[in-house]
Amino acid sequence: MRQTSRVYLHGYSDASERAMGACLYIRAIGGCGNTSSHLLCAKSKTVPIGNGRTTLPRLELCAAVTLSRLIANVMKANPIYFHEVRAFSDSTVALAWIHGGASRWKTFVANRVAEITTILPAINWHHVDRHSNPADVISRGALPEQLINNSLWWHGPGWIKSLNTDEVTLTCALDATQQRQVEREQRSTAVACLVVYENQFIDDMLARYYPNLQLLLRITARMLRFSHREQRVSNRLMPQEIENAMEVYIRHVQNQHYQQEINRLERKGEVNRSSSLRQLKPYLDERHLLRVGGRLQLSELSYNTKHPILLPRHSILTALILHHEHHEQLHCDPQSLLSAVRRRFWIVGGTSAARKTCRSCVECMRARPTQLHQLMGQIPVDRLAPNPPFSITGINYAKPVNIINRRTRGATSSKGYKALFVCFCTRAVHLEAVSDLSTSAFIAHSPVLAADTDCRAEFTRTTLSTFGEQPESSVNYTNTSTKSNGTIK
Structure with missing residues (x-):
């Protein structure tokens, strides 16, 4: 190998209804022009059983996949530089699929053609006659005594030693039957109409x-x-x-x-x-x-x-x-x-x-202004403690209203107000009519709330700002019907 000027790697694949396989040969050209070819390695597989859709051209394509994987493994493991790598198959249908590109075919053929052309380009695949294909021995089978003197198996076809493959294209035309087999695996093409309107x-x-x-x-x-x-x-x-x-x-x-x-x-x-x-x-x-x-x-x-x-x-x-x-x-x-x-x-x-x-x-x-969100303070303890209704009460006055004391002729109306009592615990509301805004009028009407609710009424200090500052003392009253007291703090 050190005295050779060029080293070529040639591969052959074939398949039958029982088995498929591939074999590789090294073709060496010496410095004096002498050529030699020897078997490097081979691989065989049996055909999958029970798949009626696997036709013979598909099996030939699977054999080509086996050959491409074998070539990839050899080139990865062998440090020898190969001047050229060529692959041969005796199936014209499989070669038509490989040369047609992966995008044209259906899923089965497209996946295998894509793998084959990724390892070895389609331009390096050629056709070989069935009688000159050494991989035919793998697909048909042979006994050991038949292989001993089989020059096709050990050295490849005889023309490979003297033929210049750079000058000859090893291809074969398709007949009508093979053309139908090729078109059967062609992907359905969707026709897209581009509408160009005048506007x-x-x-x-x-x-x-x-x-x-x-x-x-x-x-x-x-x-x-x-x-x-x-x-x-x-x-x-x-x-x-x-x-x-x-x-x-x-x-x-x-x-x-x-x-x-x-x-x-x-x-x-x-x-x-x-x-x-x-x-x-x-x-x-x-x-x-x-x-x-x-x-x-x-x-x-x-x-x-x-x-x-x-x-x-x-x-x-x-x-x-x-x-x-x-x-x-x-x-x-x-x-x-x-x-x-x-x-x-x-x-x-x-x-x-x-x-x-x-x-x-x-x-x-x-x-657009940025919205500001005010942080709320802590809720007072009076609103969180569980108490009976109106135990802790807030008060506010509504706008003035006209009050008529009696429904008789000549009755006059006076201005009054609506006192709004709000329970801190239950948020319940109680309304009372108040004659004026004086403190005495408020004290006169606040016992009515305690009398109606049968509880001790406690008003917060902030609700009494309308009536002026009051000393922190209780205003006690007694209801004869409920015996309950009211306190203003």
């Missing part, structure tokens, strides 16, 4: 001048003047020209998103039952614009408000209209924005579209 220029205009709606409409109106030169009145744009430019974009967007509904309305005058616009009762006006039918025909509102123009949520024109109206309304909130837009347009899913417009507004995000 691509309109989409480009919408995307180019986003988010300036007024600039887009004025440029479009100038362009439309070339097709209606006879209608030109002055060099300045008229409002009707701006309106015509807007209708061009509205009609384009509606034809993109609601083409089926428009065709149905032109034929039968109503949309399908499965349409998402059925609840809106859409119709086509004289300008061929899709509008909302609704139930406001008898109202005195304007025509655009009664029958707004339908627009989809996901379109550049919808975003342009929302962005323009948001700035016109001085950066209003989503609800006000949607209300302003619906004077002329009805956006399907407009609530979420309006929220998205407000969230994406940079000015609104910068001007």
Whole structure:
């Protein structure tokens, strides 16, 4: 091996209905031009039993996988540099699969072709005649005495020593039967139709001048003047020209998103039952614009408000209209924005579209103040202790009310107040009528609370600030019916 000038590695694979295998040969060319070829290694496997879908071409492909794995192991373990590595198979169908690429075939063939071509490129795979394939001995089987004098097995085919494989392409044409076997494993191709519509220029205009709606409409109106030169009145744009430019974009967007509904309305005058616009009762006006039918025909509102123009949520024109109206309304909130837009347009899913417009507004995000959350203090112990109702009570006065003392002729009314007693434990409420804001009037009405609730009433000091500072003493009273006392602290 040290005196050779070039070393080649040749591999052969074959399969039958019983077994499959592969063998490798080293072809060495000496410095004097003499060539030798010897068996390096071989591997055999039995065919899987019980799989009726495994055809003979598939078995040949599995044998090619075995050969590629054998080549990878030899090249990894052997330190010899091989000038060239070639693989041969007598199956034209398997070679057609390998040369066709993995993406063209079904899963079984595609996985094995991908593994084969990863180890050895498809350009290194060639066809060999069945009688010159030494791997045929593995697939058919042979006795030991038959292998002793078998030159094909020990040295490979005779032509390999003298044939220059760089000049000869070892391939074979496919007949009709083999061609059908190759096409049987071909993956089904999905035909995708690319629809190119003539209004691509309109989409480009919408995307180019986003988010300036007024600039887009004025440029479009100038362009439309070339097709209606006879209608030109002055060099300045008229409002009707701006309106015509807007209708061009509205009609384009509606034809993109609601083409089926428009065709149905032109034929039968109503949309399908499965349409998402059925609840809106859409119709086509004289300008061929899709509008909302609704139930406001008898109202005195304007025509655009009664029958707004339908627009989809996901379109550049919808975003342009929302962005323009948001700035016109001085950066209003989503609800006000949607209300302003619906004077002329009805956006399907407009609530979420309006929220998205407000969230994406940079000015609104910068001007939005950060909410401050006040940390609450500890709850007083009087509100946490379990006590009977109105044991600990807070009091407050409501606004003045008129009180009539008697229901007779000539009765006069006087100003009074409503005393609100709130229980600290149960949050229960008790109302009392008080004649004035004096301390004596409060003390006169507070025993009524204790009498009604049959408990000792205790008022906190903070609730008595309306009546002035009181000394820390108890005001005791006795109810003859309940025998209960009341205390003001």
